[in-house]
Amino acid sequence: MALRDLLYRAYERRLVASVGRSPEGPHHVGVILDGNRRWARQSGLAAHAGHRRGADKIIDFLGWCEDAGVRVVTLYLLSTDNLRRDPDEVSELLGIIEDAVLGLVATGRWRVHPIGALHLLPPDTAERLAAAAASTRDDGGLHVNVAIGYGGRQEIADAVRSLLREEAAAGRTVEELAEVVTVDHIAEHLYTKGQPDPDLVIRTSGEQRLSGFLLWQSAHSEFYFCEALWPAFRRVDLLRALRAYAARERRYGS
8 A cells, every 4th residue: 555545544544533423513514516527627538527526426425424423414416507508518417416316316325305496407307306305215324415406596585485375375465474474484495494404514626605505504504615626525525624613613693
């Protein structure tokens, strides 16, 4: 084994020992999987090769999260803005994402939950994602949200529409609803309803923005921006994020 590999493993063991499985979490980790196209370009490969390599990274990442005691992971795979790209590119990307989701299902280890404006996806894709989710409903382990055709503003708009329809069906007027509606009412109609908000949001590739990811849910999240491109993301990168999270004093907006 090369000296570099020995040093890497020793460093990884040190990080594992320092992070451990803290009862304080993070229990829910959101990840913006950024840098696939850049990794492909730097490697002299076509963009789809970067997306494939990034998709292959997901199972490893979820295993690392399990080892760290994380309970919920939300993966930002495709935004609503991405759907406006070249149709051939979008079709290819959706095929890669479908394969990735089916790969998660095949492990039998995790509950898979697609979130996003799934009605904006091709019907065949939406049906396959729904079937994948149904097949893992009784699986244990991590709860894995796969955000596909997702946009934070879209989610909030959909939540408000859902709330209005529910209240209208119950016979309540808009004026009555305006008097009583709360933050919790809207939260109950989000794609992630019933789940804890993310404690930690990680973005790879060095970019320092949310790009519409979990806008409502991340109001009190901690953020970690990692220089590694997603296909090159390693376990030590996750451990560094967890170490940084553990060192922070969470103030929940105060």
